[in-house]
Every structure is written in structure tokens, then in C-alpha cells.
Amino acid sequence: MKNSLTLQLNPKDNVAVARVDILPGTDIGEGVSAVHHIPAGHKIALSAIGAGAPVRKYDQIIGFAEGDVAPGDHVHTHNCKFAMFERDYAIGQDVKPTDYFPEAERATFNGYRRENGKAATRNFIGILTSVNCSATVARYIADQFRHSDALADYPNVDGVVALTHGTGCGMASDGEGMRMLSRTFAGYARHPNFAGILFIGLGCEAAQLGMMMDVEGLKPGPLLHMFTIQDSGGTTATVKKGVDLVKEMLPHANSFRREPIPASELVLGLECGGSDAYSGISANPGLGAAADLLVRHGGTACLGETPEIYGAEHLLTRRAVSDDVAQKLITKIHWWEDYVAKNNGSLDNNPSPGNKAGGLTTILEKSLGAAAKGGTTNLCDVYSYGEKITSKGFVFMDTPGYDPVSVTGFVAGGANVVCFTTGRGSVFGCKPVPSLKLATNSVMYNRMSDDMDINCGQVVDGEKSVQELGQVIFDKIIATASGEQTCSERLGFGDDEFLPWQVGAVM
Incomplete structure (x- = not known):
């Protein structure tokens, strides 16, 4: 009706x-x-x-x-x-051949081609910290390149960004938490949107830079530097060292030029936050239609937020290309059930108060809308948090529902564009990757137009079909990957949204 x-x-x-x-x-x-x-x-x-x-x-x-x-x-x-109920996983029941576009008709974007062959959508120099204790120094270095003329001679460089966080010590020096942190660092260090990287530590933290570099197979060189405040002679000396190294890397970063690259090399992160009841009606299915188009062009779309597909996972297992892929997802679901139980919680702790004010009642309702971001193509693989995404097509990554943590995992896995749907009006960016904001309703879009890139409320208003919206979103993804700035980039978001998933005891 x-x-x-x-x-x-x-x-x-x-x-x-x-x-x-x-x-x-x-x-x-x-x-x-x-x-x-x-x-x-x-x-x-x-x-x-x-x-x-x-x-x-x-x-x-x-x-x-x-x-x-x-x-x-x-x-x-x-x-x-909310109540538990039996779900029919019907593994592989809805698998179907993917209707790929012919090679001659596949889309391209104008991106940067790195020496190792990887495709970038932005061109940053990054400063990453192993521990909270080195965050201030990293910011001091980046601050030297924020004033208007600092990069005047390097017009092809998008910026110098310090990505800091609150962990790295007071944690076990081995175990899943440290492996996850190490994997996240490595994913950012290898991300093609960074032309060069500085890794800065304090020196005595649990997350030892040398150990992480060895474990992840990262080798220091002219575009990947690693040092600590303690070994460099303190704050002032470390800032000077960092500034000098960034200046050495800038000419190399500036030498890159955009060139046509197949859309098959795009990895799209699919995120929703500040959802409302229209999310599952307009923006999420519209984004799902865009994800389907990207897959048909040979690209990759990655869904996440495991607690927010809870109760809808049976719709994904039906699209799993193998029993192994389906079981990976089911195992992640069971891990979350155990995880929240150990912490005296419930997966129905979500929706948030804002979600409920927007009309979402249970996690089951929210999940069914959230899963729509994944479109309709086959589920080709399931990844752990921050794990490198290697499969083409529609894939899933185990991430929390907390938006900055989830997107940090996507980017570590290789996402080079993010689409973020919101009904209440989340504001978000995720350097070094552009993030498009998709409003679920026209009222919020008009109220927060500075923050929103696309008004998906046109579906609710009867002005566009979901498929028509999907094409609009896909075209915007291509334009963004080619260098068109998103609202969040124009507003300067992205420096503070780097947030690795912290698992385990804080000691």
C-alpha cells in the first residue's frame, strides 16, 4: 500500500x-x-x-x-x-551469474597510478602514530603544512595528514588486539592514497614499531620512515626530523598526475550511521543499486558493521558463492553473540537513541535496512577487520557498528572510496579516502546541505526510483574518485576519524 x-x-x-x-x-x-x-x-x-x-x-x-x-x-x-528466532541460512540459494558490462563499456575514473601498480583516488602524505603518546608530535609536524602557502609548490598533493589514536599501550603485546592494530597500521602504510608515510612512536610502548614492521613485512625506505621520540632526542628534535622528511617526500608526491584507470580498481566501503526509518527505503537500497553497478563494472563493494546486519545475515548467506564463505560470516555472527554476552550486553543495544527517534525499533529492523547497502550480487568473500581485500565483487568485512572504527577497517583493507548513508545527519570524513554522504530524507538534506552530497529522499518523495538513484550515486562515486571534492573534504573532516578497533583488556 x-x-x-x-x-x-x-x-x-x-x-x-x-x-x-x-x-x-x-x-x-x-x-x-x-x-x-x-x-x-x-x-x-x-x-x-x-x-x-x-x-x-x-x-x-x-x-x-x-x-x-x-x-x-x-x-x-x-x-x-526484540527476541531471538530461528533463521534459515539457505546457503547459496540466491547465487546467480553476475551480469558484467562488456569490457568496452566499463567505466573509468581519473586516478593516480602508483609505482607498484595500485590505483589511488587521492594523493596524501601521512603521519601515523604507534601510540597515543606520539599523537601531539605527529600533529605538530602536520601543522607545519596546513598554512595556505605551505604546499603552494606542490599542487598535486592533497595534504599532509596526521592520523592519531588513543591506544598502542596498556594492552597485551601479543594476541588478537595487537594483531588487529598491527594489521590496521600496515593497511594504511600500504594504502595507495598515501604517496609517503612517517611512522612515529614514543619508544617504550607495547606497540613497538620495529615489531609491527617486521610482522607486516614493511621495509623502511625513502617513502616509508619509522622513528621514535625517545631515540630522536625529544619533542622538538622529532618534529624537526619529521618536517624535514616530509619536505623530502613532497616532490615525489607532486610528480603524480591523474590518468584514466578502470573502475574495476575501485574498492567501495559501504557505511551507514545516524540511521532513521527511511535508511532502508531510500539511501541504503540506492547505495545497494550503485554497489551492483560497480560490481558489474568489475569493481569491489565492501559491507561491514557485523552487529548491524545481525538478524539479516540470512539474506547474505543465501548469496554466498560457497559454503566456506557463508560459514565465515556465520562464525563472525557467533563471535559477536559471545562477545556481547561476555560483556553483559546485547546486540539489541543498537539501535541508538537517535535511531529510535527516527523510527527504528529493534536491531532486526535496523539490520534489514543496513544490509540493503550490499545490493543484490553474490557474496564473494568475508574478511577479518582490516584484512586486505583481494576479491572482486561484493564482499563483507567484520567491523563494529561504530562508524569511525568500521571505516578505519575498510580503509586498512584497501577501500579507496567510501559512501556513508545517514538519516539523522552524521558528519564524517576519513582521510586519506573521500567519503560521500547520502541523506535518506529531503528534510534533513535541506537542513544540512553543507554536509550532504546526495539527497536520497527523492525516492521517498516519489521523484526517483531506487535504480535511478543508484545510477546517480555511481556517477558521483566516479566523479569523486576522479578528484571532485566531497562535502566532508571541503569542510576539512578526516583528520580525527582514524580509530582502530580496540579489542581486549586495557591494562
Whole structure:
């Protein structure tokens, strides 16, 4: 059922989504009148739902009625609750041949080709820190190149960025937490969007630079320098050393020029944050359509946020190209169930208060909308956090739902463009990779147009189909990869969003 007031997303659904604020007594059609005020984005019952019966949206279970729900009732956290239920993983059931574009028709973008053959969408020099203790020094170095004329002689360099974080010590010197941190550092060090890298440590931290370089097979050289504050003679001496090394690398970075590169070399990170009920109706399926197009052009699209596909993972396992790929995903789901249980938590701790204000009721509902970012093509592989992405096509990475941590993992894995959907209005950037912001509704887009690159609310407004929106997003991805600045880049976001996933005890 679709009218000016509500959207019923599937004929089998027993709820619809309010397109506008609906006042008590308003007739929404089919003999149903609103019993209560239904805020825009929230759900209204289309039929009676008995106590304990499933609440269905997208023709999927999003929760269970807590008490009897009458037609026209507001369906939300007060009467719809999360509960575990059996899901049919049906591994590989929906696998189908990918409809690739002919080679002659495949898209290209204007990017940078590095000496090792990798494709870059931006051209930065990076300063990475092994530990929080070296963060200030790294920022002091980067600050020397922020004033307007510092890079005047290097017009092809996008900037010098310090990516700092709050961990690196007070943690076990081995184990999964350290392996994850080391893998993340290595992924950034190898990222093609960096023409050169400085690694700076304090010297006595748990995350020893030499150890990480050895484990990850990183070799110091003219474009990869590693040193510590303690060995360099303190703060002032280290800042001077860092500034001098950046100046040595700048001419090399500036020598790169953009050239046509196949879109098959794009790795797209798919993220959502500050979601609302329209996320799963407009921006997320629109981004999914764009991801499908990228895959058809031979590229890679990576979905993540494992806690936010919980309850929808069975839709992904059906698209898994093998039992091994499906089992990787299922294993990640079980790890998260155990992880939150050990910490006396629940995966239904999500949605956040902002998500709920926007109409999302349970993690099941949020996950079904979030999974739509992954489009419809086959699930080709599943990766651990920050692991190098090597498969083409649609893939999955195990990341938390916390946006900066999740995107940090994507970038470490090799993502060179990110698309970030939001309904409430998240502001975000992720240097050295451009991040496009996709608004789920026109009201928020118009209110925050400085931050939003695309208004996906046109789908809710009836101005575009999901497939038409997907083409718009895909074209914007190509333009962005070719150098067009995103809103977040123009606003200067990206220096503070580097946030490796911290797993294990802080000691």
C-alpha cells in the first residue's frame, strides 16, 4: 500500500511507515485510522497483531508484539520487542551469474597510478602514530603544512595528514588486539592514497614499531620512515626530523598526475550511521543499486558493521558463492553473540537513541535496512577487520557498528572510496579516502546541505526510483574518485576519524 501518508514496503507486511506526521483519527486507507500520533518515519499497524506475534516489515521479522496491537496503533519500542528466532541460512540459494558490462563499456575514473601498480583516488602524505603518546608530535609536524602557502609548490598533493589514536599501550603485546592494530597500521602504510608515510612512536610502548614492521613485512625506505621520540632526542628534535622528511617526500608526491584507470580498481566501503526509518527505503537500497553497478563494472563493494546486519545475515548467506564463505560470516555472527554476552550486553543495544527517534525499533529492523547497502550480487568473500581485500565483487568485512572504527577497517583493507548513508545527519570524513554522504530524507538534506552530497529522499518523495538513484550515486562515486571534492573534504573532516578497533583488556 502506497499513498501520500504511508509506505507499505511489502504486501505481506503488517506495518507501514509514515511518510509525514499522522494525527490521531487520520484515515490512511484500507479502513485503517491512526489511533495515536504517528511521527514521520515511524510505523503504524495495518492489521491486528496478537501478543507475541511477529511484526513484519520488508516481509521480514523485525520484532514481536508485546501485548495485542490494534490496527492504527503506533508500533515502536513500547509494544514491539526484540527476541531471538530461528533463521534459515539457505546457503547459496540466491547465487546467480553476475551480469558484467562488456569490457568496452566499463567505466573509468581519473586516478593516480602508483609505482607498484595500485590505483589511488587521492594523493596524501601521512603521519601515523604507534601510540597515543606520539599523537601531539605527529600533529605538530602536520601543522607545519596546513598554512595556505605551505604546499603552494606542490599542487598535486592533497595534504599532509596526521592520523592519531588513543591506544598502542596498556594492552597485551601479543594476541588478537595487537594483531588487529598491527594489521590496521600496515593497511594504511600500504594504502595507495598515501604517496609517503612517517611512522612515529614514543619508544617504550607495547606497540613497538620495529615489531609491527617486521610482522607486516614493511621495509623502511625513502617513502616509508619509522622513528621514535625517545631515540630522536625529544619533542622538538622529532618534529624537526619529521618536517624535514616530509619536505623530502613532497616532490615525489607532486610528480603524480591523474590518468584514466578502470573502475574495476575501485574498492567501495559501504557505511551507514545516524540511521532513521527511511535508511532502508531510500539511501541504503540506492547505495545497494550503485554497489551492483560497480560490481558489474568489475569493481569491489565492501559491507561491514557485523552487529548491524545481525538478524539479516540470512539474506547474505543465501548469496554466498560457497559454503566456506557463508560459514565465515556465520562464525563472525557467533563471535559477536559471545562477545556481547561476555560483556553483559546485547546486540539489541543498537539501535541508538537517535535511531529510535527516527523510527527504528529493534536491531532486526535496523539490520534489514543496513544490509540493503550490499545490493543484490553474490557474496564473494568475508574478511577479518582490516584484512586486505583481494576479491572482486561484493564482499563483507567484520567491523563494529561504530562508524569511525568500521571505516578505519575498510580503509586498512584497501577501500579507496567510501559512501556513508545517514538519516539523522552524521558528519564524517576519513582521510586519506573521500567519503560521500547520502541523506535518506529531503528534510534533513535541506537542513544540512553543507554536509550532504546526495539527497536520497527523492525516492521517498516519489521523484526517483531506487535504480535511478543508484545510477546517480555511481556517477558521483566516479566523479569523486576522479578528484571532485566531497562535502566532508571541503569542510576539512578526516583528520580525527582514524580509530582502530580496540579489542581486549586495557591494562
